[in-house]
Amino acid sequence: MLLQTQKTSLRPQTTAHLAQTMSLLELTSAELSQKIEAALASNPALELTEERRCPYCHRPTLKAGPCPACKAPLAAAADQPIVFVSPRRDFRRSGGQLEEDSDSPEEWTAAAEDLPTFVGRQIAPELSLEERALAAHLLTSLDEDGLLTVSLSEVARYHHVPLARVERVQRLIQRAEPLGVGSCSPQEALLVQLEVLAETRTPPRKTEQAIRLGMDALSRRAYGELGRLLGVSTEKAIQIADFISENLNPYPARAYWGDIHQGAAQQPFYPEPDIIISRLSETDDTPLMVEIVSPYAGALRVNTLFRQALSEAPPEKAKAWQQDFEEAALLVKCLQQRDNTLVRLMQRLATLQRAYILYGDAHIIPLTRAQLAQELEVHESTVSRAVAGKAVQLPNRKIVPLARWFDRSLNVRTALLQIIAEEEQPLSDTQIARLLARQGFDVARRTVAKYRSMEGILPARLRHHPTRPNGHP
DNA sequence: CTATGGCACGGATT
DNA sequence: AATCCGTGCCATAG
Numbered sequence: 065m066l067l068q069t070q071k072t073s074l075r076p077q078t079t080a081h082l083a084q085t086m087s088l089l090e091l092t093s094a095e096l097s098q099k100i101e102a103a104l105a106s107n108p109a110l111e112l113t114e115e116r117r118c119p120y121c122h123r124p125t126l127k128a129g130p131c132p133a134c135k136a137p138l139a140a141a142a143d144q145p146i147v148f149v150s151p152r153r154d155f156r157r158s159g160g161q162l163e164e165d166s167d168s169p170e171e172w173t174a175a176a177e178d179l180p181t182f183v184g185r186q187i188a189p190e191l192s193l194e195e196r197a198l199a200a201h202l203l204t205s206l207d208e209d210g211l212l213t214v215s216l217s218e219v220a221r222y223h224h225v226p227l228a229r230v231e232r233v234q235r236l237i238q239r240a241e242p243l244g245v246g247s248c249s250p251q252e253a254l255l256v257q258l259e260v261l262a263e264t265r266t267p268p269r270k271t272e273q274a275i276r277l278g279m280d281a282l283s284r285r286a287y288g289e290l291g292r293l294l295g296v297s298t299e300k301a302i303q304i305a306d307f308i309s310e311n312l313n314p315y316p317a318r319a320y321w322g323d324i325h326q327g328a329a330q331q332p333f334y335p336e337p338d339i340i341i342s343r344l345s346e347t348d349d350t351p352l353m354v355e356i357v358s359p360y361a362g363a364l365r366v367n368t369l370f371r372q373a374l375s376e377a378p379p380e381k382a383k384a385w386q387q388d389f390e391e392a393a394l395l396v397k398c399l400q401q402r403d404n405t406l407v408r409l410m411q412r413l414a415t416l417q418r419a420y421i422l423y424g425d426a427h428i429i430p431l432t433r434a435q436l437a438q439e440l441e442v443h444e445s446t447v448s449r450a451v452a453g454k455a456v457q458l459p460n461r462k463i464v465p466l467a468r469w470f471d472r473s474l475n476v477r478t479a480l481l482q483i484i485a486e487e488e489q490p491l492s493d494t495q496i497a498r499l500l501a502r503q504g505f506d507v508a509r510r511t512v513a514k515y516r517s518m519e520g521i522l523p524a525r526l527r528h529h530p531t532r533p534n535g536h537p
Numbered sequence: 538c539t540a541t542g543g544c545a546c547g548g549a550t551t
Numbered sequence: 552a553a554t555c556c557g558t559g560c561c562a563t564a565g
Contacts, residue, residue, distance in 0.1 A: 434549080434550080444551090449551095470550095472557090492539080494539085494540075507558095508558050510541090510542095510557080511558065513541065514557075517542085525565080540564085540565085542561105542562095542563085542564100543560105544560090546558090547558095549556080550554075550555070551552105
């Protein structure tokens with residue numbers, strides 16, 4: 065029982081198998097989608113089936129995901145996340161030019177609709193015939209962020225209608241889900257969202273001005289500058305910025321705006337989640353549902369007719385066909401294994417980081433890839449590959465890199481933000497370090513300084529507290 | 538003398 | 552093997 069460790073991983077028969085599984089593992093669902101489509105196009109041995117099956121009982125089902133029969137008992141075990149693979153296709157739009165594809169067959173799920181259709185359906189009832197044309201024009205001119213690529217006046221001119229009519233339509237679009245789509249700029253999108261949000265909640269004072277005047281400072285996370293611009297303290301500015309990044313999204317079509325803190329370097333956004341997590345109920349003990357997006361999962365298979373034809377292949381083709389067949393079989397098998405690995409990974413991860421998933425950054429558990437690899441009995445490079453480049457959508461609709469789940473310092477940094485946000489007067493790094501230690505975060509003073517600058521927070525001395533007296537205009 | 542930022546070392550990650 | 556990250560040490564600014 066000593067050296068039995070080198071066994072299971074050898075299951076794959078060929079090195080090709082192993083290699084391909086590995087390379088598939090690190091692909092995001094969007095990339096995978098492309099790869100599969102390419103394979104489908106070039107390899108006649110592959111085919112798609114129409115039938116969908118429940119990932120648990122394998123009985124045919126109409127929708128992606130566990131069938132109702134499986135879901136209920138699963139949901140009973142609140143401590144175990146429900147993890148499954150879903151073929152949900154991405155939103156990827158090509159250039160988004162006109163011609164609404166009228167040939168779109170059945171959708172896999174509602175989410176497989178493309179953005180223009182999705183929005184169009186929401187607003188259609190409120191549109192006159194003429195307005196529909198305008199709406200169609202606008203909706204087909206969205207970029208992948210959900211922002212317009214044409215100007216309103218351009219559209220107005222094209223259709224020979226007054227600008228005001230186009231504006232009316234745009235307004236309808238903007239107020240549809242996702243809130244703010246069809247805006248001309250991130251700024252406008254934010255304003256629309258703020259407006260709608262204000263109907264039910266009260267945003268911090270000056271939030272609107274912050275968006276109107278401080279977009280630049282905001283995106284650079286120059287909170288001091290933002291504060292000056294608005295005539296408020298840096299803390300107040302941070303508060304506003306936090307509110308904005310917590311609740312608004314400058315790129316409506318992307319579920320969320322990268323990240324709250326984490327210097328300006330946090331440039332890339334994660335438009336298409338590879339993994340989608342949702343909660344089954346609003347209660348604290350809700351089971352989590354983890355959906356691993358794997359394009360064509362369950363639908364891709366080796367064409368059975370092709371297999372039969374293999375034996376009757378004309379001699380000159382036999383070799384090529386045989387090769388196609390083997391390639392196809394390999395691909396299908398590797399995909400299965402990839403999905404399987406991801407399921408196991410997410411199962412464990414969702415359990416470990418449940419608090420983080422439900423309650424946010426402050427509750428993340430520092431976790432290393434190596435640790436997880438050991439628990440799952442896979443090589444750590446496997447975990448690394450699986451995690452790299454993937455995006456997860458959390459129940460609150462935010463999209464974060466899966467790698468974030470392994471951030472060793474995130475919880476400390478959020479605690480640090482918290483402290484600074486609540487400080488009565490500027491605290492020095494040493495003092496902050498002490499406070500953190502009191503909360504169980506044992507970090508060096510030097511490290512506090514690093515985190516602070518990482519979050520774009522000025523040193524204590526420059527962090528003026530405006531001494532409240534002279535309120536605000 | 539105190540608070541910070543720069544540089545570099547050692548361990549963890551990739 | 553190459554990189555990244557938390558820290559300690561030290562110089563500098565106030």
